[in-house]
Amino acid sequence: MSERSTGVESTPAEVQTPGTWRRFWDALDERLGLKGLQYPIPEHANNLAYSLGGLTLITFVLMVATGIYLTQYYNPDPNLAHESVRRIITSVSFGKFIRGFHYWGAMAMIVLIGLHLLRVFVSGSFKRPREANWIFGVILAGTTATLFFTGTVLKWDQESLEALEHNIEIGKILGRFGFWFSPSFGGIPFLTRLYVVHIAVLPFLFTMVVAVHLLLVKRLKMAPSPFRHGPQPEPTRPFTKHLAELGALALILIGILTILAVLAPPPHGPAPIEGIEITKPPWPMLWVYPIEDWIGVAGILWATLAIFLALFIVPFVDRSPERSPRKRLPMMIAAGVVVITMIGLIVYAAVQPVASHIGMG
Amino acid sequence: MNEGTNAHRRRLVHSLAAVGALVFALGPTTAAFAHEGEENVPAITDVQEAIAILAEHPGLFPAEEVTDHAMDKVGDALESNDSRGVVLENVSQAKDALDAGKTEDALTLLERSIGACPGAPVIEPEDAPRTQPPLSSPCPSLAHIQGLDRSPVGGAQEPVLIALGAVLILAGLGLARRIR
Numbered sequence: 001m002s003e004r005s006t007g008v009e010s011t012p013a014e015v016q017t018p019g020t021w022r023r024f025w026d027a028l029d030e031r032l033g034l035k036g037l038q039y040p041i042p043e044h045a046n047n048l049a050y051s052l053g054g055l056t057l058i059t060f061v062l063m064v065a066t067g068i069y070l071t072q073y074y075n076p077d078p079n080l081a082h083e084s085v086r087r088i089i090t091s092v093s094f095g096k097f098i099r100g101f102h103y104w105g106a107m108a109m110i111v112l113i114g115l116h117l118l119r120v121f122v123s124g125s126f127k128r129p130r131e132a133n134w135i136f137g138v139i140l141a142g143t144t145a146t147l148f149f150t151g152t153v154l155k156w157d158q159e160s161l162e163a164l165e166h167n168i169e170i171g172k173i174l175g176r177f178g179f180w181f182s183p184s185f186g187g188i189p190f191l192t193r194l195y196v197v198h199i200a201v202l203p204f205l206f207t208m209v210v211a212v213h214l215l216l217v218k219r220l221k222m223a224p225s226p227f228r229h230g231p232q233p234e235p236t237r238p239f240t241k242h243l244a245e246l247g248a249l250a251l252i253l254i255g256i257l258t259i260l261a262v263l264a265p266p267p268h269g270p271a272p273i274e275g276i277e278i279t280k281p282p283w284p285m286l287w288v289y290p291i292e293d294w295i296g297v298a299g300i301l302w303a304t305l306a307i308f309l310a311l312f313i314v315p316f317v318d319r320s321p322e323r324s325p326r327k328r329l330p331m332m333i334a335a336g337v338v339v340i341t342m343i344g345l346i347v348y349a350a351v352q353p354v355a356s357h358i359g360m361g
Numbered sequence: 362m363n364e365g366t367n368a369h370r371r372r373l374v375h376s377l378a379a380v381g382a383l384v385f386a387l388g389p390t391t392a393a394f395a396h397e398g399e400e401n402v403p404a405i406t407d408v409q410e411a412i413a414i415l416a417e418h419p420g421l422f423p424a425e426e427v428t429d430h431a432m433d434k435v436g437d438a439l440e441s442n443d444s445r446g447v448v449l450e451n452v453s454q455a456k457d458a459l460d461a462g463k464t465e466d467a468l469t470l471l472e473r474s475i476g477a478c479p480g481a482p483v484i485e486p487e488d489a490p491r492t493q494p495p496l497s498s499p500c501p502s503l504a505h506i507q508g509l510d511r512s513p514v515g516g517a518q519e520p521v522l523i524a525l526g527a528v529l530i531l532a533g534l535g536l537a538r539r540i541r
Contacts, residue, residue: 046541097522158413244540251533258526262519273413275406278430353426 037243039218040236044225046245049123052116053137054246055253056144057210059109062254063147064203066102069094074154076195081156082271089268100261106148108257110284113144121314121335124323125223131315133216136209138311143206145284150198152282156191159279161272164190166357169297226323277356280349287342289349292357310338399437404447407438408475411455415468424464431467432459448474 018026029035044050073092075084088095117137120126126134153160153167168190171181183190228234269279280289291299318331325332411434414427435456439449451474458467 094518097518241540245537248533248536248540251529251536253533255526255529255531255533258522258529262522262526270413270416273409276410276413278414 038238038240041222041239041242042225043235043237044228045222046237046242048249049119050222051242051246051249052112052119054242055249056109056112056116056140058246058250059105059112059253060144060203060206060210062257063102063105063109066098066105067199067203069098070102071199074195076154076189076192078156078189078191081154081191085155085157085268089265096265097261100265101257102151103266104257104260104264106151107284108253109144110148113141117141117311118335118339122325122332123223123226124318124325124328126315127223127318127321127323128315130216130220130223133213133220134315135312136213136216138308139209140206140213141311142308143202143209147198147202147206148282148284150194150202152285153191153194154198155266155268156272157269158272159269159281161274162277162279163281163285164194165274165277166297166300170301173298173301224323226325278354280354283346283350286349287345290345290352293352293355297357307338400440400442402437402441403443403445404438404441404449404452405443405445405475407434407441408447408452408471410434411438412468412471415464415471424462428459428462428464431464432456435459435467435471446475450474 025034070088073084073088073095075081085099088099090096120134120137126137149163149167153164167181168183171178174181179185180193181190186193225234280286288300288303291303295302318328320328322328411431414431414434435452438444438447438452439456451470455467455470455474458464458470
């Protein structure tokens with residue numbers, strides 16, 4: 001018998017009896033503490049510029065997922081690697097699409113982490129007490145760049161072999177510290193060792209560092225907006241709202257990567273051959289190519305180290321509490337010069353003919 | 362003052378003449394040194410390098426540059442002391458094809474000269490066997506191999522995946538708008 005038929009009046013609380021979904025959610029929250037994610041974050045953080053870090057992490061997860069698929073078919077033996085990539089492209093179900101998605105995802109990850117670094121720099125979000133988190137961010141950028149490089153080698157075409165040969169030359173420049181880059185080190189081929197680094201060591205490192213990075217973001221809270229003045233406190237929104245926005249942006253990103261993977265799948269060149277140098281690196285690494293033209297293979301090492309050293313010391317050079325970019329003009333100009341120079345070098349290298357750098361051919 | 366200037370000019374002319382003579386004397390020697398020993402490189406290595414030069418993104422470089430570079434290697438192959446594993450007649454034909462600007466024909470002939478399939482892996486040519494093992498299956502055509510690069514996914518997957526991508530983008534845009 002229903003309550004209505006008995007004439008018992010229902011209270012407002014009873015009218016708002018939670019539905020199945022709500023009860024399921026409450027049960028989950030009781031066990032997982034999900035409501036803890038509803039902590040407030042400043043309103044200025046709810047836009048694309050402040051979602052670049054989250055999008056980078058989502059892209060990393062997509063890379064792991066597509067990478068797991070590719071590892072089922074890829075053979076890291078130098079004699080079989082090229083053929084196994086060909087097989088992924090021609091014979092494996094969705095192989096060409098997944099490889100294309102992985103490739104474009106890697107490009108997106110490089111762009112997203114670069115823009116995220118730039119946003120943190122411009123908004124002064126690395127300033128006290130967030131210096132350590134900036135350094136963890138730079139380590140993540142370095143890890144991403146290394147993931148990109150090792151991935152370039154694994155496809156094992158001419159471009160890959162030449163990249164690997166440059167890596168070996170850099171190992172020689174490092175002397176005894178470059179022992180790991182020697183083809184004679186270890187008991188398995190260098191390509192196989194790079195594969196292990198690409199699928200295990202670097203993802204593990206990235207996961208560990210990003211965990212600390214996120215914990216520090218939570219612990220130190222979002223940095224205040226550099227453009228907000230006045231005594232009134234900034235309005236806040238729950239972090240879950242930020243997560244929902246991030247999810248929407250992730251859908252757009254996945255959609256774009258899907259279309260790119262279908263319409264512009266990455267090329268796979270002919271099988272590699274030693275003794276000649278006839279390719280250029282992919283565009284994210286192209287900025288070092290003219291430097292290598294001018295001062296040799298050592299230029300790759302010194303230019304890369306210089307960039308990362310400059311990034312590491314940013315919080316120790318720009319120490320004023322001022323966050324507004326307008327009031328940090330020297331730093332903005334310096335960063336602008338570096339970014340424009342790198343873009344200029346990429347464009348210059350793209351139009352230059354291929355040159356032999358390590359005395360081959 | 363004039364004498365000093367003249368003496369300085371004479372010294373400059375003498376120095377330039379001496380440098381010129383040195384360059385003239387050493388130039389051919391240096392060039393010869395650069396090519397010295399190339400006849401000892403196995404012909405199969407030269408052929409493999411020529412194949413890689415012709416096959417690797419020919420559109421990236423001016424056609425003459427690719428042809429000249431490959432022609433050097435083909436010439437070295439023909440002059441090599443070690444022609445094991447190479448059908449030199451095919452290499453000669455490849456040379457003629459290069460001369461005629463038919464790079465794709467040259468590539469096919471070079472591959473045929475060492476019994477390789479288009480795109481077959483060639484790693485560490487110095488250590489490679491000097492004769493190729495017999496092919497167990499017919500080679501795929503060069504056009505097929507080159508067609509793999511930059512060609513869309515193809516088949517029924519293509520429209521489905523593009524539609525899926527478009528739906529995801531629209532869903533993301535809609536959600537982002539709704540959440541704001």
